[in-house]
Amino acid sequence: MSISQSALAWLYLYALILGMCLGAIYDLLRITRVFLGVHYSRRAAKRLQEIRLPFLSPYRKKKENRALGIVVFFEDLFFCIFAGIAMILLFYIQNNGKIRFPAFLCAGAGILLYRATLGRLVMLFSEVIAFVIETAVRYTVFFLLYPVRKLAKFIKTKVQIAVNSSVQARRKSLRRRFTASETGRGKRNACGLIPTDIPKSKTLKRGKQIVTGKEKTVQPHAAHARASRRSGRGIHRNICK
Numbered sequence: 001m002s003i004s005q006s007a008l009a010w011l012y013l014y015a016l017i018l019g020m021c022l023g024a025i026y027d028l029l030r031i032t033r034v035f036l037g038v039h040y041s042r043r044a045a046k047r048l049q050e051i052r053l054p055f056l057s058p059y060r061k062k063k064e065n066r067a068l069g070i071v072v073f074f075e076d077l078f079f080c081i082f083a084g085i086a087m088i089l090l091f092y093i094q095n096n097g098k099i100r101f102p103a104f105l106c107a108g109a110g111i112l113l114y115r116a117t118l119g120r121l122v123m124l125f126s127e128v129i130a131f132v133i134e135t136a137v138r139y140t141v142f143f144l145l146y147p148v149r150k151l152a153k154f155i156k157t158k159v160q161i162a163v164n165s166s167v168q169a170r171r172k173s174l175r176r177r178f179t180a181s182e183t184g185r186g187k188r189n190a191c192g193l194i195p196t197d198i199p200k201s202k203t204l205k206r207g208k209q210i211v212t213g214k215e216k217t218v219q220p221h222a223a224h225a226r227a228s229r230r231s232g233r234g235i236h237r238n239i240c241k
Contacts, residue, residue, distance in 0.1 A: 013106075
């Protein structure tokens with residue numbers, strides 16, 4: 001089955017347009033590499049670093065990521081598969097599935113034509129395009145997470161206040177207990193219940209007193225009272241009132 005010359009002309013024209021479209025798709029894939037640290041326009045990247053956006057941190061210069069090689073491999077693989085499927089569909093629709101090798105040359109010429117014209121302009125503004133996309137995403141995430149951050153900050157403040165108040169209350173309780181114990185000890189010392197000088201032969205050990213080879217169990221406060229009566233007989237009776 002022969003094909004007319006006009007059909008061949010349309011086939012080659014569509015192949016040329018398809019090549020230009022494939023060049024644009026590949027440039028879009030190349031723009032994604034800017035997010036991984038590839039800079040096609042260093043002058044634009046340097047100027048973008050000086051921009052200060054409200055609510056956002058300054059734009060930082062990115063270094064090449066280690067995953068760049070893996071991303072490039074899968075992007076090229078995807079592009080080759082997509083280009084092959086596009087050419088097969090072109091031949092199936094325009095030429096009844098028959099392959100015409102000049103169509104491949106036209107598609108290649110379309111890719112080179114795009115790279116020589118619009119491709120240079122696109123890659124010149126690749127840093128700007130990536131910056132705009134990144135800024136839009138960052139602002140979207142910022143405004144979506146703004147109520148969550150405020151709520152988390154409010155809860156953190158309340159929890160911190162509650163913890164600080166509990167710690168202060170615990171410290172005050174311990175201080176009151178320590179003051180009460182020290183006050184009670186001072187009163188007992190004033191009443192002579194705790195002897196300050198006890199003879200070595202009358203020392204108390206574990207609530208027991210040694211009397212002529214026998215052990216006699218006594219209460220500590222009773223022993224303290226007896227020792228205090230011996231050592232502090234000159235204390236006035238009303239001093240404990």
